[in-house]
Amino acid sequence: MNMIFTEVSESIRRSRTASYFIFFQIIMLFFLVTILFLNYASLDRKTDQAQTLSSLNRYQLSDTLYNDGELRKLMSQPSFLTILKRLYINLEENLDEKYIYAFTQPAKLLNYDDANKEIFRSYYEEGKRIKPSMIDNIGPYYSIKAIQMNKQAIDHFQITVMDGQPFDIEDFKNVNSKNIPVLLGYEYKNIYQVGDVIKGKYLFEDINFHIKGFVKENSLVTTARRSELYLDRYIIMPAQHFIYSPVDDASFKFQQKHYLQLINGEIHSSNNGYVVRNKFEAIKKESGFFDTQLLGANNPSYNFVFASINEHIGLLTLIAISVFIVCVISIFILMLDKVDKNFKNFSVxxxxxxxxxxxxxxFLAEIIVMVCLPGVVAILFYKFLVDVSFVWYLILMTGCMATIILLTIIPVYNKIRRLEISMFLKRAG
Amino acid sequence: MIKMVDLHKSYRVGTEEVKVLKGIDLEIKQGSMVAIMGRSGSGKSTLLNIISGLEKGNGRYTFKDQNLSDKSLNELADFRRKHIGFVLQNCAMCDSKNVFDNVALPLRYGKYNEIEIQNRVEKALEAMELSGTLHKTVDMLSGGELQRVAIARALIHNPEVILADEPTGSLDEQTEQTILSIFKQLHREGKTIIIVTHDRQVADACEETFCIRDGKIRSD
Known part of the structure; x- marks a missing residue:
């Protein structure tokens, strides 16, 4: 073993420049392989649900009604609600892209002071305790985790009901009813049953939440604010379209507040920003509502580097293959050259x-050192810095190293096998 | 000690087969000092290679009554490690090793431990009056010193037979005499010495000279 180590280190020192050049090539190759692997391996391993949208660009809608005075003025106009409703319907039905609305809007519920219900309160996981409040001298109302989702969001996050019934198309319409069907997260199973009614408030309106079913454990959605949101402790409300006109001022204001939320969803599209922006502008024009904008294409789950990589994946793959071929050729040319140049050494x-x-x-040991030393370093870096699908990465890198070693040692073996020892001695003299 | 009967050896050069040795009959007694002479290309070095087990020929080759003809090259390498010391042409050395590591090389293949290697190398270099060169690189040595290092390497594992291929070929007369006297001393100590040479003076110093002509050996 000592002999092998000594001969390999002497050989590498003798051709320092070529050896360092090959080390550099191997490092480049493993870097490219790692990038490609990370691109193909899923970085969000929790569930397939979030991955259905992971390949799409996401564009956040945001109204530009920042000025309170301007907002109050608009809200005082009877036509404003009509415009808001029209915009929402157009976004839902006429945009020709996915319009995803998933917004966490706490519900206010009575009688939530039991110890077993504490986990459902808003900000429980963050360690905050929100004090219950009295509303119109009734209460105390507790702020409870709830999320409102439109039908497209329910479909695309594949929210599955394990007990009870899923939302149907009629659940997303409200014909002047205080009753809203809801689904409950998995952890509610021991507290309620299908058919139970929970009294509460939504946007300060009295609402009866009719429990229609319970969703599957670990159901996952992504929102603009949270890249991972598990629904186990949530009340899931359908984003309802109020078909009726409000009968009084309170109802009018309620519906306005409701739609001002509904129009701030996300567009998910495989098209580039220019195409989506054009479609959105057309919807705005048709709806008569211009106080909204489309924000940038930031996928909360993936950073810009990986988005760029995804864009040029074909080119990167081609470069990686080219570097691989160059590595193999460089190594066996260097080794064959060493066979020729070291006749004197070998004769001794x-x-x-x-x-x-x-x-x-x-020769085999030298090739193994040249290939596996950078390979082991790359694997260790990956394990400590990234550690995603590590076993598959290890298999990939081992296969890569073994392939390079095999392809480079075969020509060397053939050359050595064909040589007669006398040729070494003749050329040593 | 060394007996060869009807030994043949040929090489393939391109598509042609070139016969170098065409039926060598040779017997070398233990403890003798012999020279092998012949023109360039006559097969002197090839014969030496076969004696050392670096190459195989067709025919019978026995060493101390042991038949080496049917041994593989790996088995012959084992034989060489135990019985043969070889001094190459032009004092061939490993350039990247110092004097110590060059001399120690046969011992490393013989799997001796480091302490024994250290002791033996120091003694071998002392015997060649090269104690001060232990950690020098080979490019710092003269031709005569290099040849003595080569002889130290050939003796390090205490072989019975020393083979030398043109050991004085590139040396001045004085150094040549020094090297020759070393071989004579080894001969007096009981080693079997076989020297391939062009030099008549070297051949005259030996007990017997074999000439290779037309692929066969003639006793001179």
Whole structure:
């Protein structure tokens, strides 16, 4: 073993420049392989649900009604609600892209002071305790985790009901009813049953939440604010379209507040920003509502680097293959050259008791060191810095290293095998 | 000690087969000092390679009554490690190793431990009056010193037979005499010495000279 180590280190020192050049190439190759692997491996391993949208660009809608005075003025106009409703319907039905509305809007519920219900309160996981409040001298109302989702969001996050019934198309319409069907997260199973009614408030309106079913455990959605949101402790409300006109001022204001939320969803599209923006502008024009804008294409789950990589994946793959071929060719050219240039050295080894197997072993060991040293470093870096699908990465890198070693050692083996020892001795003299 | 009967050896050069040795009959007694002479290309070095086990020929080759003809090259490498010391042409050395590591090389293939290697190398270099060169690189040595290092390497594992291929070929007369006297001393100590040479003076110093002509050996 010492002999092998000594001969390999001497050989690498003798051709320092070429060896360093090859080390650099191998490092480049493993870097590219790692990038490609990360791109193909899923970075969000929790569930397939979030991945259905992971390949789409996401564009956040945001109204531009920042000025309170301007907002109050608009809200005082009877036509404002009509415009809001029209915009929402157009976004839902006429945009020709996915319009995803998933917004966490706490519900206010009575009688939530039991110890077993504490986990459902808003900000429980963050360690905050929100004090219950009295509303119109009735209460206390507790702020409870709830999320409102439109039908497209329910479909695309594949929210599955394990007990009870899922939302149907009629549940997304409200014909002047205080009753709203809801689904409950998995952890509510021991507290309620299908058919139970929970009294509460939504946007300060009295609402009866009719429990229609319970969703599957670990159901996952992504929102603009949270890249991972598990629904186990949530009340899931359908984003309802109020078909009736409000009968009084309170109802009018309620519906306005409701729609001002509904129009701030996300557009998910495989088209680039220019195409989506054009469609959105057309919807705005048709709806008569211009106080809204489309924000940038930031996928909360993936950073810009990976988005760029995804864009040029074909080119990167081609570069990686080219670097691989260059590595293989460089290594075996270097090794074959070493066979030719070290006849004198080998002759000394032969007369000292070496045979051709020894000489072959030195070359094999040198190739293994040149390939596996950077490979092991790359694997260790990956394990400590990234650690995503590590076993598959290890298999990929091992296969890569083994392939390079095999392709480079075969020509060397063939050359050594065909040489007669006398040729070494003749050329040593 | 060394007996060869009807030994043949040929090489393939391109598509042609070139016969170098065409039926060598040779017997070398233990403890003798012999020279092998012949023109360039006559097969002197090839014969030496076969004696050392670096190459195989067709025919019978026995060493101390042991038949080596049917041994593999790996088995011959084992034989070489135990019985043969070889001094190459032009004092061939591993350039990247120092004097110590060059001399120690046969011992490393013989799997000796480091302490024994250290002791033996120091003694071998002392015997060649090269104690101060232990950690020098080979490019710092003269031709005569290099040849003595080569002889130290050939003796390090205490072989019975020393083979030398043109050991004085590139040396001045004085150094040549020094090297020759070393071989004579080894001969007096009981080693079997076989020297391939062009030099008549070297051949005259040996007990017997074999000439290779037309692929066969003639006793001179």
């Amino acid at each position: 080894h032969f007369i000292s008791g070496a045979n051709l197997n020894h000489i072959f072993t030195y």
